Amino acid sequence: MSVAADPNEKFAHYAHPERLVSTDWLAENLDTPSLVVVESDEDVLLYDTGHIPGAVKVDWHTDLNDEVTRDYVDGTAFARLMSAKGISRDSTVVIYGDKSNWWAAYALWVFSLFGHEDVRLLDGGRDKWLAEGRPTTIDVPGDQSVDYPVVERDDAPIRAYLNDVLDHLGKPLIDVRSVDEYTGARTHMPAYPEEGALRGGHIPTAASVPWARAAAEDGTFRSRSELDAIYRDEVGLKDDDEVVAYCRIGERSSHTWFVLCHLLGFTRVRNYDGSWTEWGNAVRVPIVKGTERGEISAP
Amino acid sequence: MTTTLPAKLDEIVEDFQALDEPDRLQLLLEFSRGLPELPRHLQEHPELLEQVVECQTPLFLSVEIDDSAERIVSLYFSAPPEAPTTRGFAGVLQEGLDGLPSAEILAVPDDVPDRLGLTRAITPLRMRGMTAMLGRIKRTVRAGQAG
Numbered sequence: 001m002s003v004a005a006d007p008n009e010k011f012a013h014y015a016h017p018e019r020l021v022s023t024d025w026l027a028e029n030l031d032t033p034s035l036v037v038v039e040s041d042e043d044v045l046l047y048d049t050g051h052i053p054g055a056v057k058v059d060w061h062t063d064l065n066d067e068v069t070r071d072y073v074d075g076t077a078f079a080r081l082m083s084a085k086g087i088s089r090d091s092t093v094v095i096y097g098d099k100s101n102w103w104a105a106y107a108l109w110v111f112s113l114f115g116h117e118d119v120r121l122l123d124g125g126r127d128k129w130l131a132e133g134r135p136t137t138i139d140v141p142g143d144q145s146v147d148y149p150v151v152e153r154d155d156a157p158i159r160a161y162l163n164d165v166l167d168h169l170g171k172p173l174i175d176v177r178s179v180d181e182y183t184g185a186r187t188h189m190p191a192y193p194e195e196g197a198l199r200g201g202h203i204p205t206a207a208s209v210p211w212a213r214a215a216a217e218d219g220t221f222r223s224r225s226e227l228d229a230i231y232r233d234e235v236g237l238k239d240d241d242e243v244v245a246y247c248r249i250g251e252r253s254s255h256t257w258f259v260l261c262h263l264l265g266f267t268r269v270r271n272y273d274g275s276w277t278e279w280g281n282a283v284r285v286p287i288v289k290g291t292e293r294g295e296i297s298a299p
Numbered sequence: 300m301t302t303t304l305p306a307k308l309d310e311i312v313e314d315f316q317a318l319d320e321p322d323r324l325q326l327l328l329e330f331s332r333g334l335p336e337l338p339r340h341l342q343e344h345p346e347l348l349e350q351v352v353e354c355q356t357p358l359f360l361s362v363e364i365d366d367s368a369e370r371i372v373s374l375y376f377s378a379p380p381e382a383p384t385t386r387g388f389a390g391v392l393q394e395g396l397d398g399l400p401s402a403e404i405l406a407v408p409d410d411v412p413d414r415l416g417l418t419r420a421i422t423p424l425r426m427r428g429m430t431a432m433l434g435r436i437k438r439t440v441r442a443g444q445a446g
Contacts, residue, residue, distance in 0.1 A: 043356070043381070043382060043383055043384050043385075044324065044384055044420060044421055044425075045324060045327060045328050045331060045383035045384050045387060046381065046383055046384075048324070048325070048328050048383070049328070049331075049380065049383050061420075061421075061422050062419070062420055067419075098381060127381075
């Protein structure tokens with residue numbers, strides 16, 4: 001049984017208001033039995049310094065990524081993870097995390113690869129909960145054992161591979177990295193170490209819309225009208241467009257994927273998780289440097 | 300094998316290695332909590348700190364070397380509470396290296412971060428952050444010796 005959506009007025013303007021909950025709503029619903037709160041951070045230790053009471057931790061690196069292949073875990077491993085975290089197939093899952101929900105959005109996207117139906121984000125994430133002085137705990141819920149079916153991932157609708165992106169060229173692409181990464185001035189995030197992309201620049205025709213433009217100062221999502229102004233008016237996306245978003249490893253573009261799919265209602269959006277750490281190293285794929293989107297050269 | 304490590308750092312590495320992975324992370328969290336506050340002269344003069352830009356989260360470092368023949372090194376770190384992993388690495392280096400003669404710090408092998416047994420739980424990117432911290436400390440100490 002899924003839990004009733006947050007009737008928050010701001011959310012009502014989004015295409016899928018039920019995909020977001022406010023800190024007020026979460027505080028009131030923490031004890032709802034069919035609700036599981038998940039914290040997903042970049043920093044592997046952050047959850048242990050204090051988290052929302054009852055929240056379980058899902059680590060993007062050790063829980064969601066396959067240890068050997070550059071891929072996500074399979075249906076068996078995901079079912080095992082869900083079971084241990086006390087999540088059943090019909091649980092309402094609310095995910096929150098650090099850095100304006102980057103990793104929370106990434107986790108939500110991975111949950112969606114497995115078709116987990118009711119998965120939402122906490123608007124404003126961890127920072128907003130803490131800024132409001134709401135309760136935290138260092139108590140970690142013990143591992144559980146609940147039934148979760150083995151469901152194989154269905155990547156195609158929302159995940160793009162390198163070859164999919166090559167086939168996609170000519171249709172809208174959104175590069176959500178910083179402007180310096182887009183132009184090729186640098187191959188990694190400011191203040192982040194070099195991550196080993198051999199070439200700098202962007203995929204030809206990609207529009208540069210740094211992910212953070214979709215977030216307000218307090219880490220909450222910008223309003224429907226502000227988001228429409230960016231993605232529809234400025235970038236020119238239209239309702240039935242097929243869109244691919246990418247960044248460096250797919251985490252920041254999960255944030256943009258969430259915005260396009262769930263807040264603005266685009267139905268054909270894929271996240272290219274290989275992103276620049278794959279494209280910038282691949283042999284003979286086209287790259288454009290500089291601020292211009294560039295064109296696709298004839299084969 | 301680890302004879303080249305200074306005694307305190309060697310002890311820390313052994314502590315990590317004696318644990319299984321979840322407990323190693325808890326130990327790193329303890330180092331994060333135990334990272335000393337900046338002394339007053341640095342709190343009042345944050346410009347004396349330099350940023351280690353290779354770290355994913357803001358980390359500021361000050362390396363002070365005294366006038367004694369051994370050129371004893373004092374290490375001060377500052378990192379925000381929302382960056383516990385970075386603070387934990389800083390805490391390991393602070394406890395393991397603070398107060399040592401310059402020569403001993405320069406002799407610390409660059410692969411010490413890999414010996415903590417955290418490379419599976421913590422992304423390579425972050426582990427490189429700790430390597431960068433150690434590298435920055437050694438570069439500064441080396442420059443201090445030359446000067």
